[in-house]
Amino acid sequence: MLSYKSALFLWRHLSVKKRGYGCRSLSSLSNNPLIDDSDNLVLVQGNKSSRTAILNRPFSLNALNIPMVGQLQKLYENWEYNPDIGFVVLKGRGRAFCAGGDIVSIYNLLKEGNLEECKQLFWMAYSLIHTIGTYSKPHVALLHGITMGGGAGISVPGKFRVATENTIFATPETLIGFHPDGGASFYLSHLPGHLGEYLALTGAKLNGAEMVSCGLATHYLLTTRLALVEKEVGNLVSGDPSLIESCLASLEDHPVHPHQSSAVHRIETVDKCFSHDTVEEIIQSLESEVAKTKDAWCVSTLNKLKEAAPLSLKVALRSIREGRFQSLEQCLVREYRMTVQAISRQITGDFFEGVRAKLVDKDFAPKWDPPSLEHVSQDMVDQYFSPLSPFEPDLDLPTNKPEELTQF
Secondary structure (H helix, E strand, O other): OOOHHHHHHHHHHHHHHHHOOOOOOHHHOOOOHHHOOOOOOEEEEEOOOEEEEEEOOHHHOOOEOHHHHHHHHHHHHHHHOOOOOOEEEEEEOOOEEEOOEOHHHHHHHHHOOOHHHHHHHHHHHHHHHHHHHOOOOOEEEEEOOEEEOHHHHOOOOOOEEEEOOOOEEEOOHHHHOOOOOOOHHHHHHHOOOOHHHHHHHHOOOEEHHHHHHHOOOOEEOOHHHHHHHHHHHHOOOOOOHHHHHHHHHHHOOOOOOOOOOOHHHOHHHHHHHHOOOOHHHHHHHHHHHHHHHOOHHHHHHHHHHHHOOHHHHHHHHHHHHHHOOOOHHHHHHHHHHHHHHHHHOOOOOHHHHHHHHHHHOOOOOOOOOOOOHHHOOHHHHHHHOOOOOOOOOOOOOOOOOHHHHHOO
């Protein structure tokens, strides 16, 4: 009988071919950034007992595209079963760790009617996130700079996440008519109190200190010490997690205190407002707080909710609530269904419209459909979570040990 690791290894090699994603020659694909066939999208550094993967699209904020994700998947598979490699480090080149998926390129493909390439990116990216979340070796992500959307997806599920004073985290998907994806419904739902609902619905940003405070990051250090950290981690001769932890802790900057205006210091208010069952009740609770206190944070939070797509708000809230009782694998499978619904534009064209308004034309005036919460029907929300058609397979991931996927 195959060992667990051997079976998982074989599955990861065979499943992509089964779906048909990731096995075509890239030269046969259309000429756009989502499928740029550059061989240098991921750079590799070898160390004594580790390998460092470097995301190398600095001018695109290291946004994920198909060949980059494919290269990462192949590297991670090879490294996982190489006995000479004890752990893996992941970082980004330039001022971003990773800004997420290449959304503008996805928009352009949808505009051309090329839905399949978009599905391919999400299928491959979610599979990579699952690989990182269930990796048998320690994973160290150096979150220097922008870490948003899919960038958080390929880092937060890993063992170690090192933030700096320049780290900017966010899951801003509701602001472009989408939903927090890439495992976000898993890790956000496991944050203290109802902070996950707040971040998912508003797209609010967190800095490095806030990430450590709420558990999204495990360590914090100043940018000036990054090179030293990389050197010391690279000199480790073992992948023993306790050695990596000791190394990172010895170089960590203390203390880490988020600013008093931070949401992490407002957990009582966050829980009071975002624990409600519906988006309407959340907004009513915030409005009540504003009427009583004139609090600037509550006003800002309300404005963010009013900026988001109404349907996305309801979909995101349900997604986080379901994610609280699901494994990472279950969350990714569900999120893939939701993503296919969103990019197919059969329920709404909000994603296409949101990207156009915020990132392409930049008129910042999206015309959401439906235009308000009162126009969002339960059927619309339910359809996002419904199984795909018999001709559209669900994301197929290996079944792992429950403890590897349910804890964050």
